[in-house]
Amino acid sequence: xRPIILVILIIICPVIAANDLLEEIAEIISSQHIAKPxxxxxxxxxxxxxxKYLQTIDPYSKYLTATEYKQxxxxxxxxxxxxxxxxxxxxxxxPFYQGHAFKAGIDQPMLLLSLNGISVKTMSxxxxxxxxxxxxxxxxxxxxxxxxxxxxxxxxxxxLPSVQVIKAQPTYIRINKFVARKTADxxxxxLYNEELYNKIIIDLREATGGDLYETLDCLSxxxxxxxLLVTTINNNNQTRKYYSIPSQIIFDKITLLVGPRxxxxxxxxxxxxxxxxxxxxxxxxxxxxxxxxTYIKLSDGSALKLTNLKLFYPDDTFCDGEGLVPDxxxxxxxxxxxF
Numbered sequence: 001x002r003p004i005i006l007v008i009l010i011i012i013c014p015v016i017a018a019n020d021l022l023e024e025i026a027e028i029i030s031s032q033h034i035a036k037p038x039x040x041x042x043x044x045x046x047x048x049x050x051x052k053y054l055q056t057i058d059p060y061s062k063y064l065t066a067t068e069y070k071q072x073x074x075x076x077x078x079x080x081x082x083x084x085x086x087x088x089x090x091x092x093x094x095p096f097y098q099g100h101a102f103k104a105g106i107d108q109p110m111l112l113l114s115l116n117g118i119s120v121k122t123m124s125x126x127x128x129x130x131x132x133x134x135x136x137x138x139x140x141x142x143x144x145x146x147x148x149x150x151x152x153x154x155x156x157x158x159x160l161p162s163v164q165v166i167k168a169q170p171t172y173i174r175i176n177k178f179v180a181r182k183t184a185d186x187x188x189x190x191l192y193n194e195e196l197y198n199k200i201i202i203d204l205r206e207a208t209g210g211d212l213y214e215t216l217d218c219l220s221x222x223x224x225x226x227x228l229l230v231t232t233i234n235n236n237n238q239t240r241k242y243y244s245i246p247s248q249i250i251f252d253k254i255t256l257l258v259g260p261r262x263x264x265x266x267x268x269x270x271x272x273x274x275x276x277x278x279x280x281x282x283x284x285x286x287x288x289x290x291x292x293x294t295y296i297k298l299s300d301g302s303a304l305k306l307t308n309l310k311l312f313y314p315d316d317t318f319c320d321g322e323g324l325v326p327d328x329x330x331x332x333x334x335x336x337x338x339f
Contacts, residue, residue, distance in 0.1 A: 024123045034235045034307045058307045066301035080153040085123045087332045105151040109336040110142035170199035178210030184217035191249050209264030212292050220244040231312040254279040263287035271313045281326040288323030
């Protein structure tokens with residue numbers, strides 16, 4: 001009889017564990033999501049059922065496997081070190097500065113034509129991404145100033161820096177992401193040690209957000225203390241206001257480059273500097289995301305990314321779905337070639 005009991009236990013235990021995890025997820029969603037939804041009843045597999053449900057209440061919440069969550073925490077990615085960006089011409093391949101694609105010769109935005117001989121002209125970005133994942137070594141055919149280019153790039157692990165100095169005169173700084181306990185210190189170090197020549201350009205075109213509180217620390221580098229930066233409202237309708245703290249290096253008229261992928265906390269950063277007249281915004285209308293997410297680690301090492309706060313600008317406006325309008329507007333070509 002013992003062997004039979006052991007076999008039954010082996011079959012049942014994983015089911016019980018999965019059910020326990022689903023119950024844990026359901027409880028957290030109902031108690032901590034900004035919408036305070038009725039506790040969901042998950043009856044199918046993870047992560048499909050969870051992510052399908054989360055998309056019905058907001059587009060930003062997500063379930064991450066333990067591996068995905070670990071990669072996110074380490075800021076580690078596997079790829080060629082570039083983003084795919086839609087434009088009026090087609091899909092642009094936009095390299096990360098000093099990333100794999102950049103070092104392979106794709107050192108500025110280019111119009112993507114084909115991958116390993118397969119035309120991508122009519123493909124969606126998600127299908128192009130899947131094509132990238134099929135091979136480790138990729139022959140990229142692109143177009144720059146109407147001149148065809150062919151570069152071979154290898155997919156491999158890389159770490160995307162939160163802040164980079166692109167050039168020194170004038171000081172051109174790119175913020176890729178606001179990373180907790182990293183970005184503000186790195187930015188402060190750059191501002192103290194670079195010869196700034198009284199002109200600073202901060203590039204937020206591909207900054208899709210990051211840690212809200214790190215963003216507020218970064219704002220304090222540029223603004224006098226006690227300036228209202230953001231107001232948050234949680235799912236119990238509790239309001240909290242956040243102000244700049246005394247740590248500033250005040251510069252007049254910073255140029256902020258923004259675009260359609262500038263989102264979330266990057267929009268908070270841009271709006272505060274624009275509102276207090278410490279920066280002008282150059283580029284295109286931003287994404288328009290005024291909600292914040294938090295990561296909640298689960299018992300098996302996986303995690304939930306849940307929308308938990310509404311964000312209001314210093315002028316008390318709620319930007320969700322609206323976006324910021326730049327002071328100086330650029331077309332698609334100018335947005336990626338002027339700077």
